[in-house]
Amino acid sequence: MNKQEYEAKINKTYNGAVKVISPYLNHHSSMKFHCSKCNTVFYNKAGYMLGKDHQKHICTMPYGTAHGERLLKVRSSKQNRTRKTRDISKRIYQMIIEDYTYKEIASEIKVNSVIIRDHFIAEGLIESNTNNP
Ligand SMILES: [Zn+2]
Incomplete structure (x- = not known):
């Protein structure tokens, strides 16, 4: 998966609420995100953001x-x-x-x-x- 594909998936998963801040490297890298719904900047593993429900961002x-x-x-x-x-x-x-x-x-x-x-x-x-x- 490249950067564009990853960002498109995040966009789809979170209905456009979550933006990727750090550059995407791979599924295991820790990245910074911003959620416009709860106005929070947070860190998560790239793969977790698209993983199981409990691994995803919840406002x-x-x-x-x-x-x-x-x-x-x-x-x-x-x-x-x-x-x-x-x-x-x-x-x-x-x-x-x-x-x-x-x-x-x-x-x-x-x-x-x-x-x-x-x-x-x-x-x-x-x-x-x-x-x-
Ligand atoms: Zn949120």
Whole structure:
């Protein structure tokens, strides 16, 4: 698939709402996208954007794990909380892309590193039996 074909597929899949920002390299590369529906810039793997439902972009939920669990739940009842949650979720995903360790991420966003570590394990980024507390 070339760049034009990929962008055409994204266009079709998201009804023109999602625009590709980064240059398309291959299905496994992490890319930056912009969704005009929820006005969010987010990162995802090129193939995931056209993959299973839980791997695709869902408005206000920029990130889902390989198992279809969303990293952080968004509450629609409280606008401020929603915005904050979305920003944190985006930040975590960005840091994963940038190869931060779970400890660095945890200290950066000031949460218990166990939460981030569990997420890394769920994603298969680290082994669950690691001796790295
Ligand atoms: Zn969206």
